[in-house]
Amino acid sequence: MRHDAKKISVLGLGAMGTAFARAWLDAGYGVTVWNRTVGRAEALVGEGAEVAATATEAVRASGLVVVCLLDDASVGEVLADTELVGVDLVNVTTSTPGQARERAAWAGARGARYLDGGIMAVPPMIGTPDSGAYVFYSGSPELFAAHRDGLAVPAAARYVGEEPGSAALHDVALLSAMTGMFAGVTHAFALMRGAGAEVAPKEFAGLLVEWLAAMAPAAYGVAAQLETGDYTLGVTSNLAMMVEGNGTLLRTAEEQGVSPELLAPFMALMERLLAAGHGDEGTTGVIDLLRR
Ligand code: NDP
Numbered sequence: 034m035r036h037d038a039k040k041i042s043v044l045g046l047g048a049m050g051t052a053f054a055r056a057w058l059d060a061g062y063g064v065t066v067w068n069r070t071v072g073r074a075e076a077l078v079g080e081g082a083e084v085a086a087t088a089t090e091a092v093r094a095s096g097l098v099v100v101c102l103l104d105d106a107s108v109g110e111v112l113a114d115t116e117l118v119g120v121d122l123v124n125v126t127t128s129t130p131g132q133a134r135e136r137a138a139w140a141g142a143r144g145a146r147y148l149d150g151g152i153m154a155v156p157p158m159i160g161t162p163d164s165g166a167y168v169f170y171s172g173s174p175e176l177f178a179a180h181r182d183g184l185a186v187p188a189a190a191r192y193v194g195e196e197p198g199s200a201a202l203h204d205v206a207l208l209s210a211m212t213g214m215f216a217g218v219t220h221a222f223a224l225m226r227g228a229g230a231e232v233a234p235k236e237f238a239g240l241l242v243e244w245l246a247a248m249a250p251a252a253y254g255v256a257a258q259l260e261t262g263d264y265t266l267g268v269t270s271n272l273a274m275m276v277e278g279n280g281t282l283l284r285t286a287e288e289q290g291v292s293p294e295l296l297a298p299f300m301a302l303m304e305r306l307l308a309a310g311h312g313d314e315g316t317t318g319v320i321d322l323l324r325r
Contacts, residue, residue: 039061039062039063039183040062040063040064040065040094040095040096040097041057041062041063041064041065041095041097041098041099041183042064042065042066042067042085042091042092042094042095042097042098042099043057043064043065043066043067043091043099043101044066044067044068044088044091044092044098044099044100044101044102044111044112045067045068045100045101045102045103045107045111045126046066046067046068046073046074046077047073047101047102047103048156049101049125049152049156049159050066050068050099050101050102051073051076051077051156052156052157052159052160052187053099053101053125053159053160053187054066054077054082055077055080055159055160056159056160056186056187056188057183057186057187058077058080058081058082059160060160060186062183062186063083063095064077064081064082064083065082065083065084065085065091065094065095066082066083066084066085066091067084067085067087067088067090067091069111071084088111088112088114088115089114089115089116092112092115092116092117092120093116096119096120096121097121097123097180097183098120098121098122098123099123099124099125100112100122100123100124100125100126101125101126102126103126104126104127104128105126105128105129105132105136107126108124108126108128108136109136109139116143117140117143117144117145118143118144118145119144119145120144120145120146121145121146121148121173121176121179121180122140122145122146122147122148123147123148123149123150123170123176123180123184124136124140124147124148124149124150125150125151125152125168127151127152127201127204128149128201129198129201129205130198130199130201130202130205131198132201133149133171133172133197133198133200133201134196134197134198136149136197137149137172137197146172146173146175146176147172147173147176147197148170148171148172148173148176148177149170149171149172149197149198149200149201150168150169150170150200151168151169151200151201151203151204151205152166152168152188152204153166153167153168153169153188153204153207154166154167154168154188158188159187159188160186160187160188164188166187166188166189167188167189167190167191168184168187168188168189168190168191168200169191169193169199169200169201169203169204170184170190170191170192170193170200171192171193171194171195171196171197171198171199171200171201172195172197172200173195174192174195177190177192213299214245216295217245217295218241218245219295220286220291220295220296221237221241222234222237223289223291223292224285224286224289224291225237226289227288227289227290227291228288228289228290254266254267254315255315255316255317255320258315258317259317259320264311264314264315264317264318265313265314268313268314268315270315271312271313271314271315272303272306272307272311272312272313272314272315272316272318273307273312273313275303275315275316276300276303276304276307276312279296279300279303279304282296282300283296283300299319302319302322302323303316303319305322306318306319306322
């Protein structure tokens, strides 16, 4: 059966699936939706979506099927009994790279072309031009080429290779960096709640954002060191100096009555690296300490 290229089925109408479905509706696509809790489809029906009674029916309705569920287990559950031969299946449910690879093999064995996606946005950014939202995609290059225009409607589409786990790996690596940043921001605010802080949280937030943005390009320095294998390349703040500085950070935390537990793990790794004789490097060597 040939399908209309402007027809898309969306399975999963949580906050994210709903935002995706709405973006396609707004762009004039014919959208069929399915959700386990039927009531969540109501608003979209008012906006022109068709509702499928079952996941099987939703998969049959369109050549492009987008799945946005809670986790990989729910994807397995929802698609367990659906016929996937000839289907182009795009799974934007957050998963690990290993789960994505297994899901790709699973879909391939059922006759579907498969693309895995990692969404770099929150729902209000979806379908909002210039919001900076994008989705990493990896898997079937043929599927991506066939649907790239449609996929780019809710958020920009960044294809990161045929290896199906690649999108999830990019996604999780960026989220992990974000987690570290949130830890730093949390510690900084905790310090500023203590004695002697006269700056309002909002004003301090401005300073934080400015400082983090100024420091973020340090990632390019790490990349250059990894690419050359020379961890002393371009070092402006060496490890020996930084470990010394950590003492000041820790003493300040103590003075302000703040637990050092968010900083301590990274500082311990820096000390191990210094003890191994890398005082003239930066922190790039910590990457090698982390890799087991
Ligand atoms: P929600 O919690 O809002 O929605 C979860 C969806 O999964 C609902 O449609 C729910 O159905 C469905 N679901 C859960 N378990 C099952 C199951 N066993 N069988 C059938 N359906 C099931 O989550 P979001 O929409 O926010 O997230 C969806 C995906 O998008 C996740 O993988 C998330 O990590 C990812 N994502 C979300 C972001 C966000 O900011 N929200 C950001 C980036 C990625 P029901 O309505 O019946 O409960």
